[in-house]
Amino acid sequence: MMLAAPDVLLPTMLLSGGGYAGLRHSGYESGSAALLMLLLGGQAGILVAIALPGHSLWLAAGVAGLAASCAAFAAREDVRRLILFGAALAAIQLCDPMGALLAAGMLPAAVSIGGRHYDGREAVGLYALLLFLPVLTAATLLYLGPVRAAGLLQPPGSWLAVGTPISLPARLAVAAAPIVIAAPALALVWGKKPGRAIAFVSAAFLFAGLVAAWRGAIREPVTLLAAAAPLTGAAVAALPEGPWRSGQAIVTCASCLGLSWAVLILVWR
């Protein structure tokens, strides 16, 4: 098992600990939360990344942090959640080469995500606050360009190939795969206020993947597919309270788990 690899061990710990805590905080009982974590951890991207070398779970960890902080900010726009949301937008750039694109994809929705109305000057102010940390991170990474080109401070994981002879439809399909896997969960919260944040993160993720694919780069598939698990988890955490909530979440996660393996087999074939 490649669990001991640095690109896998630490993000696995973050994903499992943070994921469990997030599900408990959203109201799931400990047993349900543990079962949900097993189902999420059993998704193809996560298991294969843990089992085989050459993969990374940092993108998944970054997406998890972004989804959680975005949902928290949407629920209540207080200072601490604002800081964490900005920090997540900054951190995703350090997690993965796709991170900057993903952060950029969040921009159109960032200010309106909580549903509050802001006039022009207020919106500019809120954007300035949200963008400060990510822009500072991007500028620092640019400044450290020569250092990074020497192989140091590279975000973990890699592009599979740039300009390799893989057809555009195939590249786009791989980029969209994580959203397809998480679709059953996303569909449950689509259009509802708590799920709006998750929908935005998913849309940004799709945007980032499609842009990268269109430009000829394709992200290593398992690393990409692993990001479906935190999107699924964030969506079930946003499910409204109700007597069938736990059952609904378990069935949904099981569906996403099955989909993930089906998609992985298709990709590998």
Place this chain on the structure above:
Amino acid sequence: MASNLFCNDGSLPEEPELAFCRQTQSLPLEAPGGAIRTNDLSAENLARLAVRHGRLPVAAISKGDLIAALEQRFRSELTEAATHGLERRHPELSARRVVAWGQGLGAVAILAAGLLGAWLAPFAAGVTLALLLCLGFVANALFRAVLVWAGAGSAGTDTSPDGADAALPRYSILVPLYREARVVEALVAALRALDYPSDRLEIALVAEADDDETLTALATASLDERFFVLAVPPGLPRTKPKAANYALQLLSGEFIVIYDAEDRPEPDQLLKAVAAFRAAPESVACLQARLNFYNARETWLTRMFALDYALWFDFLLPGLETLRVPMPLGGTSNHFRTDALRAICGWDPYNVTEDADLGIRLARLGLRVATLDSTTYEEAPVAFGTWLRQRSRWMKGYMQTWLVHMRNPARLVTHAGIGGLLGLQLFVGGTFLTALLNPLLWAAFLASTIFGDAPATNFLNVPFAHASALSLFAGNALFTYLAMLGPYRRRWLALTPHGLAAPFYWLLISLAAYRGLWQLVVRPWHWDKTEHGLTREPLIFGEPAP
């Protein structure tokens, strides 16, 4: 004797005459067997007077006449206590002496060690100095980030009103004035707008006896029976804390609040303060209301000042409160339990940020300061010169406060704990040290960038270049972000982008810090008066900020 009127530590066997007169709102007997003249005709008070003077006729006297008569009778004692009370009782806590002998010797020893090190091993000395300075700069930035995080989660004191009118205690308002003729009418209107029973409120407007312009404006102002005017006899030091101490001895409220001449407190502030005091433990001796400006959008300078204040009062002070670190007070809208204020001998008349010093002294007595969820709006200086003089005074005062409380660090730890010592270094000391350091780091960075590996500046290049660049950018980036966060709690988001200009604003603060340092040497107790009434913004009460 005079100092005992003031520093009421209960060590005297008898109550001094002035204290008794204040408590019973009465005049001293003019002659044995004469009438007792009092402003408080309650049965309880009359009984107290009878115990002291025996059964004598009682005559009513108005509040204004009572205060005027007491002031005339005890003027020299009031002045003596106001000027020398703290110094006589606790000389080690008075800023009358700028630097203690031990501090002076210590500074010389450190300087000598530094020069010796620079002579023997210049490169190592340069590296050590660079690292220490940069570490201090970054540590201060990180501490403020921690305070913002802690303050962001602060729920504030409970200010929900409790109980009927009848339960409200007597409240004293104290407003020192000096050359404030322009703002007297607006001040009086703001104080009249305060929502508090008239018969429980006394308002002392404290001017200097030779400030004819202000006294004339007060004489023609529309003052009702709650107000009375005091005239502090001329004398050095001529400072706001001395005037406040003078009035403190005549005020009879269970709680006292101090305001500035240009203040406009929210009308329910006193009610909130009473509720908060009652909900808080006895150890909470002071409540600091939030401050901000009603002319925040007037100029670039007022916008930056508003950002400054928003960060300070909405995040940093609540952060200090949450972490139980001693809190330097802001200069106005400090609400006190009067007994606690007298126990610490009031304000230090020789400290030009007497408010900051008071917060630390409260902590040394085991008392706490909490923040009050109510805002007082002030006038931000519009002209750069006015701003610079005010900020220089604040920097000088913070240096004074740090020097006073660092005379005996071991005793400070005993009184206020390790948190008190660290808070004093990082928050009080850090405020002026980062301001003094900032331009040095910029200069080191620019010199190493411009001159590169030139031999003459080589000692700058290696030790200072990297450390200064890292500290400069990391520290300034963090400070900039915090400045932008400042107005968020009030949702003044239109101000936020102006925070990006904070590094330029801090260079102005650095200028003020050096000016304050110079004044500490040549004129340590000089009070650079801030002019008010210069804003063009209409004084519409309650107008929302930008």
